[in-house]
Amino acid sequence: MADMVGSAVVQEVVSGAFSLMRNNHEEMASQSHLIERLKWAHLELELALERTQRMPMIEVSLLKMRMMIKQAFQESRDLLYKQQTLRVNLEDGATKQGVTLAPSLPNRIMHAVKPFFGTEKGSISGSCVRRFEMFAQKTDKFVRDVESGCSLAPYRFSSPLITQLLEGKYLHHNMVNGSQTRTLSIFSCCVEDYGVLGTVIFYFKDLKTPTKCFSLSLMLRLSESTDIVGISTKCLQSLEPQLNSLAGVASEELAGISTQVNILTPGPALRELVFNATNNAIRGFRQEPLCCIGDGFQTSAKSMLSSQLTEWFPEQVSCLGFDCFISAAEYNLHSSTVETNRNTINAWPILELSVLFLPHRLSQTEDDKCCTYELTAGGKYRRPCKWLSELSKVAAYVPYLAVASFNLEPERTEYEMIWCSAHGNARYNVSKPITEVKRAPKVGAGSKTRRLSKRKR
Known part of the structure; x- marks a missing residue:
């Protein structure tokens, strides 16, 4: 009876481990693909900001658009940095996944092997990446609008x-x-x-x-x-x-x-x-x-x-x-x-x-x-x-x-x-400007000078 129970436990653990490995592999491949898409959208946003950095924008609406693009660029940069930091920590073994221990033996064994096959905590979603791709797709039109505004025709201006x-x-x-x-x-x-x-x-x-x-x-x-x-x-x-x-x-x-x-x-x-x-x-x-x-x-x-x-x-x-x-x-x-x-x-x-x-x-x-x-x-x-x-x-x-x-x-x-x-x-x-005040000579000093001059005579 004990052999049958042990065999069932081992079979459940092995089956769960392979299922976890398969799901983790698919998720890792999906995460890698999402990160690549996010990097590309991030570069598109960066390119739009660099091309318009010193272009003369005289319309407030263009300044608002650029502010939104810059905010999306900063958010995508922070998200990529977070993913990179998380990956480095996992590789160094510096993080621990907080999984609640279950009393059953299969759950205990699965928890023991999960650090080797487990999914990354804080993964990005497809909807998040699509949001940044939406901003990146609009940068081409934004750059064209800025460039067209730089062609200054004299008749456009009142002064x-x-x-x-x-x-x-x-x-x-x-x-x-x-x-x-x-x-x-x-x-x-x-x-x-x-x-x-x-x-x-x-x-x-x-x-x-x-x-x-x-x-x-x-x-x-x-x-x-x-x-x-x-x-x-x-x-x-x-x-x-x-x-x-x-x-x-x-x-x-x-x-x-x-x-x-x-x-x-x-x-x-x-x-x-x-x-x-x-x-x-x-x-x-x-x-x-x-x-x-x-x-x-x-x-x-x-x-x-x-x-x-x-x-x-x-x-x-x-x-x-x-x-x-x-x-x-x-x-x-x-x-x-x-x-x-x-x-x-x-x-x-x-x-x-x-x-x-x-x-x-x-x-x-x-x-x-x-x-x-x-x-x-x-x-x-x-x-x-x-x-x-x-x-x-x-x-x-x-x-x-x-x-x-x-x-x-x-x-x-x-x-x-x-x-x-x-x-x-x-x-x-x-x-108040600093001015020099001319002081009048003392009477005693003046009389003494006159006495000295009289003596010389």
């Missing part, structure tokens, strides 16, 4: 400036008229994930009237319908009331000079220099290229939040900087009551005011509330009163707070305040 910029040209103008100097530079480059970015830099200097001097810097995404002058004017109108007059002058100057620019064709070295500078800047200014567009393309919850900055500036604007000079006497709150203080303030040179707006910069903290930080004399940031949490109030009161700070601490030469939100921030900086 001749856009035509020149999208063709890779740089625009420059410099004019000196007496004490006034006007300099305008506009250049563009294609940055991966961000499309074609344009940068506008405009300087206006007046040696006779320093308070009329200003500079403007603007970075924005370009499209075939972009009106650079119009967007610059709209951004300048968002500045604080104290700068409205200068903003109006800047808008008029920019509109007049933009029709007189010289067309330049940059060389490879200059083009690479501009690309590196723009690439580094935009990734700090705007971490998510398509935030504030919607359609579920945001990668974080913070990019879905709006702030006062996103209401002030058009969506394609990533950075606005404005520098000018202000008179300290105009922002002295105590000038009408304290004569000594008024004379001290009036003796100061003009102050330099720098404003930097980053409408789409994501906060590094988890706090979604707006807050303001003030730079102390010791170089550290602190939170001032809560009533300065609104950006409009910060813009209005920064010059007054800066003059008051310089008045209380005469040795201080810089005042800075930063307004932060989960999505977007603004930086205000007021600088």
Whole structure:
């Protein structure tokens, strides 16, 4: 009887082992085939990304398509890496399969031999591979659409400036008229994930009237319908009331000079220099290229939040900087009551005011509330009163707070305040030039000098 039971057990074990080997062989062959298909789809996605890396994409829809292709590429890469790591671990015997031990003798024997014939844990499915193949099949049309968009016909664009910029040209103008100097530079480059970015830099200097001097810097995404002058004017109108007059002058100057620019064709070295500078800047200014567009393309919850900055500036604007000079006497709150203080303030040179707006910069903290930080004399940031949490109030009161700070601490030469939100921030900086104060000679020293001269006589 015992021999019959033993023979039945052995037969069951052998039959199960052969069945397991056959199924495992088929599954391994199927997994190997699926992995090969996945690798091919992964290469197709990689090829599409490489071919369109620096192609000028001016349509947001193409940027969205590329984002989806890039996400599928990253997912397929991670899946292939996981499969490769799993295979190496199995070959090294570093993994153990967690199979629950059954009380029966055949199950115990099958569990003992399963590590030699068992299936891999974490295998990929055919539906998963078909998903990546679907993306890979669409890359050909995507590349063709991008290439067709690169054939820039001049009649397509509403502004001749856009035509020149999208063709890779740089625009420059410099004019000196007496004490006034006007300099305008506009250049563009294609940055991966961000499309074609344009940068506008405009300087206006007046040696006779320093308070009329200003500079403007603007970075924005370009499209075939972009009106650079119009967007610059709209951004300048968002500045604080104290700068409205200068903003109006800047808008008029920019509109007049933009029709007189010289067309330049940059060389490879200059083009690479501009690309590196723009690439580094935009990734700090705007971490998510398509935030504030919607359609579920945001990668974080913070990019879905709006702030006062996103209401002030058009969506394609990533950075606005404005520098000018202000008179300290105009922002002295105590000038009408304290004569000594008024004379001290009036003796100061003009102050330099720098404003930097980053409408789409994501906060590094988890706090979604707006807050303001003030730079102390010791170089550290602190939170001032809560009533300065609104950006409009910060813009209005920064010059007054800066003059008051310089008045209380005469040795201080810089005042800075930063307004932060989960999505977007603004930086205000007021600088006081360092000047040498000529001291009058002491009476005693002067009289002593006169006595010495009399003795020589």
